[in-house]
Amino acid sequence: xxxxxxxxxxxSLIFGAIFVFNGYTFFRLLLPLLGIVFxxxxxxxxxxxxxxxxxxxxxxxxxxxxxxxLTFGALSYLFFKFAIAILAGSLGYGIGFGLMQWIGLxxxxxxxMVAVILGGLLIFLTFKYKLEKYVIVVETALFGSxxxxxxxxxxxxxxxxxxxxxxxxxEFLAYSPLWAILFVLTAAAGIxxxxxxxxxxxxTEPLTRDPIRDYDPMDFNRS
Numbered sequence: 001x002x003x004x005x006x007x008x009x010x011x012s013l014i015f016g017a018i019f020v021f022n023g024y025t026f027f028r029l030l031l032p033l034l035g036i037v038f039x040x041x042x043x044x045x046x047x048x049x050x051x052x053x054x055x056x057x058x059x060x061x062x063x064x065x066x067x068x069x070l071t072f073g074a075l076s077y078l079f080f081k082f083a084i085a086i087l088a089g090s091l092g093y094g095i096g097f098g099l100m101q102w103i104g105l106x107x108x109x110x111x112x113m114v115a116v117i118l119g120g121l122l123i124f125l126t127f128k129y130k131l132e133k134y135v136i137v138v139e140t141a142l143f144g145s146x147x148x149x150x151x152x153x154x155x156x157x158x159x160x161x162x163x164x165x166x167x168x169x170x171e172f173l174a175y176s177p178l179w180a181i182l183f184v185l186t187a188a189a190g191i192x193x194x195x196x197x198x199x200x201x202x203x204t205e206p207l208t209r210d211p212i213r214d215y216d217p218m219d220f221n222r223s
Contacts, residue, residue: 005155008151009155012148012155016144019140019145020189021190023136023140023144023194024133024197031076031080031083032074032076032077032083034086034090035074035075035077038072039065040068041090042068042090042093043067044061044064044065046064047060047065049108072086088119088122088135089119090119091138091142093116094115096117100114100115140194141191146183152179
């Protein structure tokens with residue numbers, strides 16, 4: 001491992017730990033970043049899974065990822081409820097995508113469709129049953145855990161970031177089930193710690209005095 005790789009790995013581990021154990025505290029600042037990341041992943045994977053365009057292989061796939069990433073990031077910054085929808089949608093999408101890979105179904109239209117449907121379903125359930133704070137905690141813990149495990153894998157030279165981006169479940173399980181166990185345990189520890197924080201127990205919707213909230217496109221209850 002080179003010095004540059006070591007520094008990058010350490011930075012990623014620290015950054016991932018912040019997400020895992022304190023993501024709920026900083027989630028307002030992290031919302032645009034999470035929107036950008038999910039939009040980029042969704043755009044790239046859509047081009048790859050439906051149209052067979054290789055990840056980072058063409059300008060079209062990169063443009064789709066960048067366009068969706070910037071769009072989701074901007075809307076997440078401007079509109080709180082849209083940001084929550086992005087978090088819930090990305091969580092459902094990730095669960096659906098991971099489950100389809102876990103049962104052995106390779107990347108393709110069916111995998112993409114199941115992931116999108118689960119994402120939409122989780123968005124609906126989040127707003128219907130007011131699960132916003134739980135979605136924030138679970139999403140930040142999983143995202144941070146993914147950063148930590150991916151950094152360890154790529155830093156050790158076991159795999160590459162591109163392989164992890166294309167099929168993370170396969171990469172976690174290909175080398176040792178311990179990586180998957182580490183991912184789950186790290187996320188679980190983060191969820192446990194975050195739900196014990198006072199700001200989680202005293203949840204209030206932020207931006208209640210934010211003027212832009214009056215034009216929130218996700219506010220379906222406005223008169």
